[in-house]
Amino acid sequence: MTTYDVVVVGGRVAGASTALLLARAGVRVAVVERTAPGRDTVSTHALMRAGVLQLTKWGILDSVVAAGTPPVRHTTFSYPDGEQTQVSIRAGHGVEALFAPRRTLLDRLLLDAAADAGADVISRATVLGLERDAGRRIRGVTAQSTPGSSYRLEADLTVGADGLRSVVAQQVGAPVVRQGRSASAVLYRYVRGLGTTGYEWVYGRRAGAGLIPTNDGETCVFASTTPAVMRRLRRLGSEETYLHLLEESRPGLAARIRGGTGWSRMRGWRGTPGHVRRPFGPGWALVGDAAYYKDPITAHGITDALRDAELLADAAVVTLGGGPDAGSALPAYQETRDRLSRQLWDVTEEVATYAWDADRARTLLRAVSASMSDEVDHLAGLPRAAPPELAGSALARPDNQAVRR
Numbered sequence: 001m002t003t004y005d006v007v008v009v010g011g012r013v014a015g016a017s018t019a020l021l022l023a024r025a026g027v028r029v030a031v032v033e034r035t036a037p038g039r040d041t042v043s044t045h046a047l048m049r050a051g052v053l054q055l056t057k058w059g060i061l062d063s064v065v066a067a068g069t070p071p072v073r074h075t076t077f078s079y080p081d082g083e084q085t086q087v088s089i090r091a092g093h094g095v096e097a098l099f100a101p102r103r104t105l106l107d108r109l110l111l112d113a114a115a116d117a118g119a120d121v122i123s124r125a126t127v128l129g130l131e132r133d134a135g136r137r138i139r140g141v142t143a144q145s146t147p148g149s150s151y152r153l154e155a156d157l158t159v160g161a162d163g164l165r166s167v168v169a170q171q172v173g174a175p176v177v178r179q180g181r182s183a184s185a186v187l188y189r190y191v192r193g194l195g196t197t198g199y200e201w202v203y204g205r206r207a208g209a210g211l212i213p214t215n216d217g218e219t220c221v222f223a224s225t226t227p228a229v230m231r232r233l234r235r236l237g238s239e240e241t242y243l244h245l246l247e248e249s250r251p252g253l254a255a256r257i258r259g260g261t262g263w264s265r266m267r268g269w270r271g272t273p274g275h276v277r278r279p280f281g282p283g284w285a286l287v288g289d290a291a292y293y294k295d296p297i298t299a300h301g302i303t304d305a306l307r308d309a310e311l312l313a314d315a316a317v318v319t320l321g322g323g324p325d326a327g328s329a330l331p332a333y334q335e336t337r338d339r340l341s342r343q344l345w346d347v348t349e350e351v352a353t354y355a356w357d358a359d360r361a362r363t364l365l366r367a368v369s370a371s372m373s374d375e376v377d378h379l380a381g382l383p384r385a386a387p388p389e390l391a392g393s394a395l396a397r398p399d400n401q402a403v404r405r
């Protein structure tokens with residue numbers, strides 16, 4: 001059995017970031033991830049300003065840029081009445097552009113940074129269950145790297161960063177404090193040769209679309225609608241459905257996408273309503289989609305994960321320190337998360353009904369923008385995380401295992 005201060009289950013944007021920040025704070029942390037580093041996942045990649053701010057603060061953005069991720073300096077909104085408006089990304093808080101890095105890149109950079117900071121990164125390992133003490137407090141996990149041989153990782157705090165269908169949330173019975181009702185079903189693919197330079201968000205007739213420039217000269221192009229409409233349309237086949245939804249989003253969009261020079265295979269997402277869970281309890285905490293999942297139509301889940309990783313890591317350090325604020329740090333994490341999320345949650349719920357007209361879509365998007373400003377202001381006001389060159393300096397602990405890959 002190996003003993004840590006914190007074991008993080010799940011090593012993508014939420015888990016890798018949490019482990020990175022904890023390791024930089026001198027906490028003994030392991031992160032257990034089922035997949036191999038750099039493995040792809042479902043995503044359309046768009047980071048919002050708060051997400052870019054986090055990567056900048058943590059010293060990760062330079063690597064995102066160095067990998068050729070194109071900067072996004074403007075966003076175009078297209079409405080059901082045909083109006084299109086373009087908004088420039090204002091520089092502020094050290095953020096001059098947005099980025100949409102492929103998850104094969106971003107998740108790997110975060111996991112590598114966590115390992116560099118001193119976290120034990122245990123990849124290709126699955127957490128099978130949670131360990132409890134006699135008082136039923138969570139005390140770590142049982143994991144498995146090869147079939148038939150399991151091992152225990154003991155920890156004062158076990159963090160579930162294991163996504164939408166979180167095993168940690170299920171096993172601790174984390175209460176759902178908000179349950180969403182609406183959902184988007186999505187078809188997306190990567191298209192070459194579109195020459196896209198900014199984000200394009202398209203609001204059409206019971207359908208939406210987005211064009212998101214990502215790595216390697218590709219644009220991630222999604223089309224979305226309600227799960228019920230998608231199920232009806234899918235009888236046409238995914239190609240026809242995709243083109244139909246693009247055209248319903250904005251006349252002429254399907255032809256524009258067909259004019260690309262290369263198309264990846266189609267990927268899909270059936271859609272599932274959002275949830276907000278209480279993110280802590282005796283010996284456990286949740287972060288990322290495990291704690292708070294909302295529909296991807298407002299493209300904010302990665303940004304939420306990067307934001308909440310810092311809120312949770314700060315709270316965990318205080319909790320583990322055992323000082324006078326130890327008992328209030330995790331409740332404060334929940335309170336701040338909820339305050340920063342409430343407006344965007346409500347707006348996302350409505351956008352994902354696909355029942356807007358042009359005026360309502362404009363109103364909703366103004367509300368999205370306002371809620372994002374509050375979030376950026378909050379994160380910009382937090383104390384700066386340790387710069388990467390100092391990372392790990394507090395971590396020369398003799399009992400830390402070598403990083404396992």
Ligand SMILES: Cc1cc2nc3c(=O)[nH]c(=O)nc-3n(C[C@H](O)[C@H](O)[C@H](O)COP(=O)(O)OP(=O)(O)OC[C@H]3O[C@@H](n4cnc5c(N)ncnc54)[C@H](O)[C@@H]3O)c2cc1C
Pocket residue numbers: 009010011012013014015032033034035041042043044045046047048125126127128161162163164167186269287288289290296299300301302303304305
């Ligand atoms: C179609 C779609 C498009 C999206 N587009 C965007 C977008 O443009 N912008 C944006 O910001 N967000 C977007 N999102 C949301 C975003 O992808 C998620 O919010 C984000 O991935 C959440 O990160 P996470 O680290 O919490 O969870 P995940 O990315 O789900 O990672 C969880 C990890 O936990 C691991 N895991 C699970 N169980 C175990 C276990 N038992 N043992 C070990 N490891 C385990 C999994 O292997 C996984 O790697 C989109 C989502 C969807 C569905």
